Amino acid sequence: MTPRDLGAAREKLIALFNSAPIIQSFGMKLSYDEAGRALVRLPFNPNFDHAFHQIHGGVMATMLDTAGWFTAAPHFDNWIATVEFQTRLLEPVEKVDLVAAGRIVRLGKRIAVCEMEVRTAAEKLIALGAGTFTATSVPAKW
Incomplete structure (x- = not known):
């Protein structure tokens, strides 16, 4: 890991995020707050409900992993993977x-x-996550 411009890395990561087919399918949006936390927003979509018309837990798990990965990634020169x-x-x-x-x-x-959380837009805590991310030997494209 070398000293890097985290702001520039985050801008490139937002572009990478937006280019991912899964992100386009989900309709998620990525931003970063002042503390450098990745914020992943998902507007309600009834296609992500399970049979009881509640949001499927797998959707929340995807959001947690994504938020952790994009929080960690700007700090590394190489591609990272969820361990x-x-x-x-x-x-x-x-x-x-x-x-x-x-x-x-x-x-x-x-x-x-990383630790991650999912809240409703009204700030109600509904899911927690924790993840370990490792740098690979593949150079980052950000």
């Missing part, structure tokens, strides 16, 4: 917009440990 990932679904929700946020707990030369 380990944990999801805690706290409460079912329906017909609401969601926001996931990542936070770095520990940043090393090759490993980042």
